Each structure stands twice: as C-alpha cells, then as structure tokens.
Amino acid sequence: MLSPAARAALDELVGRDDPSIVGLVxxxxxxxxxxxxxxxVDVYVVRDDEVERETSHSAAIDEIYWSVSDLxxxxxxxxxxxxxxxxxAYAQVLRDxxxxxxxxxxxxxxxxxxxxxxxxxxxxxxxxxxxxFAYRALKNHRDGRLLEARLDASESLPxxxxxxxxxxxxxxxxxxYLPWELRVHPLSVPEWSAEAFLPxxxxxxxxxxxxxxxxxxxxxxEVRTWDAAHATTACxxxxxxWNEELDVFNDES
Numbered sequence: 001m002l003s004p005a006a007r008a009a010l011d012e013l014v015g016r017d018d019p020s021i022v023g024l025v026x027x028x029x030x031x032x033x034x035x036x037x038x039x040x041v042d043v044y045v046v047r048d049d050e051v052e053r054e055t056s057h058s059a060a061i062d063e064i065y066w067s068v069s070d071l072x073x074x075x076x077x078x079x080x081x082x083x084x085x086x087x088x089a090y091a092q093v094l095r096d097x098x099x100x101x102x103x104x105x106x107x108x109x110x111x112x113x114x115x116x117x118x119x120x121x122x123x124x125x126x127x128x129x130x131x132x133f134a135y136r137a138l139k140n141h142r143d144g145r146l147l148e149a150r151l152d153a154s155e156s157l158p159x160x161x162x163x164x165x166x167x168x169x170x171x172x173x174x175x176x177y178l179p180w181e182l183r184v185h186p187l188s189v190p191e192w193s194a195e196a197f198l199p200x201x202x203x204x205x206x207x208x209x210x211x212x213x214x215x216x217x218x219x220x221x222e223v224r225t226w227d228a229a230h231a232t233t234a235c236x237x238x239x240x241x242w243n244e245e246l247d248v249f250n251d252e253s
Contacts (some may be wrong), residue, residue: 009061023102024094130159150207
C-alpha cells in the first residue's frame, strides 16, 4: 500500500495541467502491487518533443523524463540502455495520447523477439557462459574445492536466468522481482515454476551438485525445444561443442 505522500504525489502528476506530457507509465513496486508505506512511486513522464533523459527525485516520487522517440528506441541486450528495459515489464500505462504508440513501445521494451532471443543466447554468449560456470562448479566440487564450487555455481546464476527468461521471450527480472514474477507470471516449463525453481536456485547458490546437474538437463532440453520451434540447431550445437566435457553433468561420483 502506498503512503499518503506517494499517493498524493502520483495524483498530482496525473492531474497536472501540462499538455506537453503525452504519456505516463507507472513502473516500480507500485505498478506490480508490491508497494509498501516505504515505497516511492516511479513514473515515466513521456513528452512528444525531444527531451534529455533525466530523473527528478523526491522521497515520494521519481519522475523519469523520456521522449516518445526514447521509448520507441529498443536497445538490444548488452547495448546502450538495455538494463532499463525490464522496468517496463508489467508497467501500467496511465496515459497514452499518441494513438497507442506509447502502449506498444512499453510492450516492445519488455519482450524479446526471435532475433533478439538468438542474440542473447548465442551472440551474447549467455548460454555458453552458463554452461561454462556450471561445468566449472561441478569440476571444483568433484576435486574437493568446495568454496570454489560455490563461487562458480553462484556465478552461473545470472547467465542461467538470462537463458531461462530469453527462451520465454522475456527479459530477466531484477532480482527483487524474481520470486514475484515466477509466481504471478509463471513460465511454461514445469521445472521453472516458482515452487520448483526457487528451491533449486537456493541449492545452486550453495554449490549443490545435484541441483546444478538437474538444472543443466532441463536447460539442455529446453534450448533444443527452442531450436526446433525456430528452425535452427544453433543452441544444441553450442551445447554439443563441449563434447566429452559434458560428462561432468552425468558423473555423480
């Protein structure tokens, strides 16, 4: 629940008499039903003319000024301002005086098309990076280097989460919102439901080799499913390129 000050600040912005404001997009915890009395309000204030991207901060509200053209510029994963894109996932468009351009731009910011999915998985090395860190974690565990195994296992998780959400055409959420998104907007893969996946992430954080192996086999299956759906073999070939090194994902000794 928003504090009275945050609610008042949001109401003032929505009612502000400023014709240059063609769009308002509510983001942050308030947009996702997670606000507390300590939460401020994050609102993208969209203007039709070119404006310098800037944020006006206060204890109650952050007004983030963008132009329509800023909003329609989608920076691919790993480039430009791509990190801001998840802030548009599940955001609420409070005003759109552009005939739907703002609404469509918000949707596009928060999703990955087929070309960008391949860009993330292959060109940005997120799939290969995940396999690499999971492989190193299992080797370290096998050789008795338990601290090193835990470090590599934890290092694998950002790469893993990029892969998991990319396969669904979605951006990986900020860590704060990961459990919420898995519960409220579940992924279609049963092993990646909130009930199944969150405990596996906890186990991998402490270097549990069984959890690492189980998760790898799900990823291996799902990237090949993605390949088949998109008439490619790129992901499967990448995993297969590890050759006999993949034995560590089956060796439980």
